[in-house]
Amino acid sequence: MLPFQTLISIDKKTSMPVYLQVANRLIALIREGIIKPGAALPGSREMAALLQLHRKTIVAAYEELYTQDWIQTIPRKGVFVAQHLPEVKPRKFTQGVSIPPYAGNTGFPFSRQLSLPTPATRIIKQRLVINDGFPDMRLAPMDLLLREYRSLISNKTVQAVMERPDPAGVYALREAMVPHLTTTRGLSIQTNNIMITRGAQMAIYLAANLLLQPGDYVAVGEPNYYMANLVFEQAGARLIKIPVDEYGMDIDALAAACKKKKIRMVYVIPHHHHPTTATLSANRRMQLLELVRQYKLAVIEDDYDFSFHYDSAPILPLASTQHEGCVIYIGSVTKVMTPSARIGFMIAPENFIKQAIYLRRLIDLRGDNLMEAAMAALLRNGDISRHIKKSNKVYHQRRDLFCALLDEHLSGVINYRKPAGGMAIWAQFHPKHPLPVVAARAAEMNLFMNDGASYITGKTNYNALRIGFASLNEKELQEAVSILVRATRK
Ligand SMILES: Cc1ncc(COP(=O)(O)O)c(C=O)c1O
Numbered sequence: 001m002l003p004f005q006t007l008i009s010i011d012k013k014t015s016m017p018v019y020l021q022v023a024n025r026l027i028a029l030i031r032e033g034i035i036k037p038g039a040a041l042p043g044s045r046e047m048a049a050l051l052q053l054h055r056k057t058i059v060a061a062y063e064e065l066y067t068q069d070w071i072q073t074i075p076r077k078g079v080f081v082a083q084h085l086p087e088v089k090p091r092k093f094t095q096g097v098s099i100p101p102y103a104g105n106t107g108f109p110f111s112r113q114l115s116l117p118t119p120a121t122r123i124i125k126q127r128l129v130i131n132d133g134f135p136d137m138r139l140a141p142m143d144l145l146l147r148e149y150r151s152l153i154s155n156k157t158v159q160a161v162m163e164r165p166d167p168a169g170v171y172a173l174r175e176a177m178v179p180h181l182t183t184t185r186g187l188s189i190q191t192n193n194i195m196i197t198r199g200a201q202m203a204i205y206l207a208a209n210l211l212l213q214p215g216d217y218v219a220v221g222e223p224n225y226y227m228a229n230l231v232f233e234q235a236g237a238r239l240i241k242i243p244v245d246e247y248g249m250d251i252d253a254l255a256a257a258c259k260k261k262k263i264r265m266v267y268v269i270p271h272h273h274h275p276t277t278a279t280l281s282a283n284r285r286m287q288l289l290e291l292v293r294q295y296k297l298a299v300i301e302d303d304y305d306f307s308f309h310y311d312s313a314p315i316l317p318l319a320s321t322q323h324e325g326c327v328i329y330i331g332s333v334t335k336v337m338t339p340s341a342r343i344g345f346m347i348a349p350e351n352f353i354k355q356a357i358y359l360r361r362l363i364d365l366r367g368d369n370l371m372e373a374a375m376a377a378l379l380r381n382g383d384i385s386r387h388i389k390k391s392n393k394v395y396h397q398r399r400d401l402f403c404a405l406l407d408e409h410l411s412g413v414i415n416y417r418k419p420a421g422g423m424a425i426w427a428q429f430h431p432k433h434p435l436p437v438v439a440a441r442a443a444e445m446n447l448f449m450n451d452g453a454s455y456i457t458g459k460t461n462y463n464a465l466r467i468g469f470a471s472l473n474e475k476e477l478q479e480a481v482s483i484l485v486r487a488t489r490k
Contacts, residue, residue: 001042002035004050018053019060026061027070030081041071041079116230126448128480132275132466133305133424136473137338139391144383145337148374165366167357169196169345173376177345180379185306186320187329187347195346195353196367197360199339200304200332203346205231206356207328208265211298212237216264219257221249223462225274226454228267228302237264241458244273246417248280251287258295265298266291270317272305272422275455275466279420282315289318292326299327307336307388308470309421310396325349333375335423336388342368343375395423395470398477402469405481413488423470429463433488441487447480 008025010018029035041047044062048055062079065071069086073079168174174191181187181194197203204227212218214236220229222241229239240257243250249268257263268288270280280288292299301318319329333343346356378384402425403418415428429435435452442449452465472480 008051019057022061023064026065035081037081037085038083039081043078124448126443127446128476130449130480131468131471133468134339134471135335136471139394140337141383141387144378145374148377149370152370152373162369165369167361169367170369170372173372176376176379186316189347192350193347195356196372197344197346198342198367199334200330200344203330203344204228206359207300208232208235210355210359211265217261219254219263219266222458223275223455224457226457229457244276244278246278248273248278248284251284255291258291263297267300269302271303272419276426277419277422289321293324301327301329304332305335305422306331308392308395310399311420319347398469401474402477409481409485424466424468427465427467431463435463438487442483445483447483
């Protein structure tokens with residue numbers, strides 16, 4: 001018998017599982033011809049004793065070899081190296097063949113020019129990152145989410161759900177959302193008014209594409225969430241820009257616009273408007289509802305940031321009032337957990353939800369059912385509500401600390417209004433400090449921040465960006481401010 005104990009050595013320090021190390025080493029020995037095709041291998045018990053490993057490890061290694069066709073098991077005889085090895089010599093595809101590089105441009109005529117102001121694929125090399133208002137994933141109950149995931153995989157009921165997907169989103173999640181949205185937002189809804197989407201962004205896209213015809217007028221805030229503007233423009237709509245001030249969208253200006261143009265839809269962000277962070281005042285909300293009823297306007301109410309309030313209770317959504325079926329309400333779970341857990345929702349009259357489901361299926365046959373089912377469990381057993389409470393406290397402290405640091409070190413450089421909630425401030429830099437310059441200097445000091453280009457949605461250059469404070473802890477906030485101070489020093 002070969003001296004397997006010397007031929008196979010195990011490195012306990014690497015992250016590669018031991019059974020794979022054994023399997024890979026045996027493959028190497030077969031390839032090198034040290035173990036011949038057809039040769040008998042020691043049984044798992046014997047090999048385990050030779051290598052001083054657990055027998056289960058050897059069984060797993062042999063299973064791996066068997067799956068890859070390197071060995072075969074003959075009942076009552078033992079384990080043998082396969083007569084016909086799956087791969088005797090590594091094949092090199094490039095040997096003797098020249099493969100032309102994949103073309104950079106299409107060979108057929110193609111003129112579509114979609115573009116985003118921020119290069120989404122940019123690789124951020126800096127250690128510290130200022131985002132435009134993300135939650136702190138380090139606080140999120142990711143372990144509980146993973147625990148649910150794991151237990152769901154072995155759960156028969158859920159397996160059945162996976163086999164029979166519900167295109168509106170996993171029923172358990174829609175069911176858990178009804179009481180959650182009723183108690184937190186006063187929405188009087190049923191499960192068939194809810195559709196689960198991959199984030200609020202998908203809901204905005206679906207609603208806009210169902211509502212809009214090319215040439216339709218859409219009223220949006222100025223400035224506005226640039227990704228919403230792009231969706232509406234992509235659907236062929238013409239944007240009517242309504243100023244946004246500290247009380248939110250200027251509804252008098254909207255009323256004037258309604259008199260002049262046949263506006264089909266209004267896009268409104270009631271809480272912590274993106275980018276300005278203003279909350280729509282109660283007065284304006286009433287005014288807006290009147291306009292909606294008068295002109296039968298369709299409204300997309302994007303309440304992406306409902307859960308985080310520090311100074312006062314949240315206002316109730318337009319969708320919770322008598323809006324005569326005109327309001328499509330959109331929300332997000334990504335802001336609560338992490339931007340990568342892509343769960344959002346759309347609340348609308350049933351006929352609209354039905355069409356939204358059809359449209360969504362054209363690009364996405366079903367959502368992330370496992371994630372949805374896991375989230376349903378977290379929502380049902382109160383983990384999400386507990387997390388929202390806990391993170392509200394932490395974000396509140398971070399907002400206060402961040403604002404205090406800005407007041408102490410950057411007054412005169414950054415102009416901002418303390419937001420009543422949410423995860424970011426809208427930081428307008430003094431024109432003496434053009435953002436592209438500040439961002440470039442900050443990058444050299446290991447801080448990534450965007451250069452404000454995304455927020456130039458109209459004619460105005462605000463020289464501003466959103467600075468997300470929620471995802472940075474105390475030390476990181478201090479460090480970010482200290483870099484900003486240095487980056488804006490003459
Ligand atoms: C105003 C607004 N709406 C919608 C979204 C999209 O959120 P989600 O991550 O749920 O797609 C964002 C993302 O930042 C946002 O700022």
